[in-house]
Amino acid sequence: MYTNSASRLLLFLGTALTLRLNQALKGDDRERGDVPGWVMITLMSATLVAFILVMAQEYLGAMFEAAMAKVNNP
Template sequence: MKHLGIRALALIHPIVLLLRTAAAFVENSSRGPARGADHPERGDVPGWVMITLMSAVLVAALLALAGPALEGLFNQAMNKVGN
């Protein structure tokens, strides 16, 4: 259980770096000179990229924290089925 913090940090650190890069991309892409000339119904792709990455970070964090407990529950259920 004491290695859980190290595992979670090792999993979350690269994702945080990826989110920082994506945030910089979103910030820089909104400054383009032709931004006003775009079609008014054009989607905000960088915004959706950020939402997707943030969702992935939440799922990874939950799995990192709850993974051992879920694995224990699964093993316990398989042992009951096997008996």
């Protein structure tokens, strides 16, 4: 169930990252600094967070429900 959506998300983010890196590598503007490096790090971090959330969504929901049950019923 989650594998299909996770693979689609990773494919989308990987494609976006590839396109952005190609644009950055083709540019001859040296005044941009290290922006492409930061963009890559940000996209990779976002991809990891999204992947972890998709894979652990069921477990995180169960943990939240258990915690709320303990708070509501001492």
